[in-house]
Amino acid sequence: xxxxxxxxxxxxxxxxxxxxxxxxxxxxxxxxxxxxxxxxxxxxxxxxxxxxxxxxxxxxxxxxxxxxxxxxxxxxxxxxxxxxxxxxxxxxxxxxxxxxxxxxxxxxxxxxxxxxxxxxxxxxxxxxxxxxxxxxxxxxxxxxxxxxxxxxxxxxxxxxxxxxxxxxxxxxxxxxxxxxxxxxxxxxxxxxxxxxxxxxxxxxxxxxxxxxxxxxxxxxxxxxxxxxxxxxxxxxxxxxxxxxxxxxxxxxxxxxxxxxxxxxxxxxxxxxxxxxxxxxxxxxxxxxxxxxxxxxxxxxxxxxxxxxxxxxxxxxxxxxxxxxxxxxxxxxxxxxxxxxxxxxxxxxxxxxxxxxxxxxxxxxxxxxxxxxxxxxxxxxxxxxxxxxxxxxxxxxxxxxxxxxxxxxxxxxxxxxxxxxxxxxxxxxxxxxxx
Amino acid sequence: xxxxxxxxxxxxxxxxxxxxxxxxxxxxxxxxxxxxxxxxxxxxxxxxxxxxxxxxxxxxxxxxxxxxxxxxxxxxxxxxxxxxxxxxxxxxxxxx
Numbered sequence: 001x002x003x004x005x006x007x008x009x010x011x012x013x014x015x016x017x018x019x020x021x022x023x024x025x026x027x028x029x030x031x032x033x034x035x036x037x038x039x040x041x042x043x044x045x046x047x048x049x050x051x052x053x054x055x056x057x058x059x060x061x062x063x064x065x066x067x068x069x070x071x072x073x074x075x076x077x078x079x080x081x082x083x084x085x086x087x088x089x090x091x092x093x094x095x096x097x098x099x100x101x102x103x104x105x106x107x108x109x110x111x112x113x114x115x116x117x118x119x120x121x122x123x124x125x126x127x128x129x130x131x132x133x134x135x136x137x138x139x140x141x142x143x144x145x146x147x148x149x150x151x152x153x154x155x156x157x158x159x160x161x162x163x164x165x166x167x168x169x170x171x172x173x174x175x176x177x178x179x180x181x182x183x184x185x186x187x188x189x190x191x192x193x194x195x196x197x198x199x200x201x202x203x204x205x206x207x208x209x210x211x212x213x214x215x216x217x218x219x220x221x222x223x224x225x226x227x228x229x230x231x232x233x234x235x236x237x238x239x240x241x242x243x244x245x246x247x248x249x250x251x252x253x254x255x256x257x258x259x260x261x262x263x264x265x266x267x268x269x270x271x272x273x274x275x276x277x278x279x280x281x282x283x284x285x286x287x288x289x290x291x292x293x294x295x296x297x298x299x300x301x302x303x304x305x306x307x308x309x310x311x312x313x314x315x316x317x318x319x320x321x322x323x324x325x326x327x328x329x330x331x332x333x334x335x336x337x338x339x340x341x342x343x344x345x346x347x348x349x350x351x352x353x354x355x356x357x358x359x360x361x362x363x364x365x366x367x368x369x370x371x372x373x374x375x376x377x378x379x380x381x382x383x384x385x386x387x388x389x390x391x392x393x394x395x396x397x398x399x400x401x402x403x404x405x406x407x408x409x410x411x412x413x414x415x416x417x418x419x420x421x422x423x424x425x426x427x428x429x430x431x432x433x434x
Numbered sequence: 435x436x437x438x439x440x441x442x443x444x445x446x447x448x449x450x451x452x453x454x455x456x457x458x459x460x461x462x463x464x465x466x467x468x469x470x471x472x473x474x475x476x477x478x479x480x481x482x483x484x485x486x487x488x489x490x491x492x493x494x495x496x497x498x499x500x501x502x503x504x505x506x507x508x509x510x511x512x513x514x515x516x517x518x519x520x521x522x523x524x525x526x527x528x529x530x
Binding site: 169193 | 454482
């Protein structure tokens, strides 16, 4: 199945599950005496419980999803789904209070107090507060104010929130007293958390034990940019392809807490792998200081921006700044017709250019072409637009285009190639800013 | 600019093949790990699901008349048709 076909299938499966859950809520309603509020409470609660599992699975780093859908797409689905999830949880709580106040003939405040006294409701409410907290730190304005590490730590509370709300879900009238449905619901949660355990906890430990990746060199490349070269054993078993990345956790006192996604900046050679890192945040800055001998936990490989996506004989690679890292690996390895490979490399200053010598050596060896676009963005000849794109690469519409750059440059390049006539399905990119 | 050529063995990589197993064996180990996680999750899911069958149910819907044949027992926090508070129960037909 093709990449887009697989993506559509995954989305259809998620949608079908949601519809099935709504059907469960409808079937669970009493035949008489039920109003809209109880139905909303049931449906919102059940779909929220289902969606919580979907959100967990999307972030469980299941290899087939990571490689065929792509982590950036999964992260986008997760972010959108999380907003729906929070709305459903709030809708469930509100509708439940309204329904109870109608049943009891009391005011909403009294009804809310009574609902909170029901079995499992207090824990579920704590879980809801935790989810709202996670949602709050994920709002763009708040997200910009806290470090990735702090944001990630708060995000882990989501698992606690799911555990706290689980007894309440089983006690809901749609499931309670129906052992088959209760077991199915519990299995759905157990498998979702099992996937996290398998791929986010056991997987990296397994990889560490098997491959024993250790840092062997930290090499300066450009201003604020270093390459970290690691050596391990059975590196070929990792199955890493050019264009992919791993989440790296360097086991030092200051860096072990968080895994950071960095692309391979070269195709694995023998028992070596290399990444190239620019100091952009707290975590990536600390990685500059890791020493040879440091043990490394690697999760991956992830990423769908590989040569598998290529369907045309010629390829254009567009890189901006440190976005050159996956492009460098693709430039070295992707198959094209002779003379059909072009790299367009945008940097603000000559000092920001990474891998100049290596890129030129690869270009010579592969008869490939490099367009160095180095200078200020105010220079009209360097601006990323359709007119310049057609001037730089006249046959851009006939190629597969791979793109990795900062969000602003990526947006400009996306528009430039699309306006130059490139069909969307031939543009391959991943957003690494998640 | 650096050149990506490394020839020296890393200092902490001594005995690197000492405990190696073959790729085929390693794949089996990984499969066994996956199956173990699936097994644990299945046992946990079935256990939680069946254990949940004893959970006191919660309903915010209006109560519906109970079938004559049902064994009516009380449910905590749920109101019967007559408006009285309930006691423990596993049934569901009477608290709708």
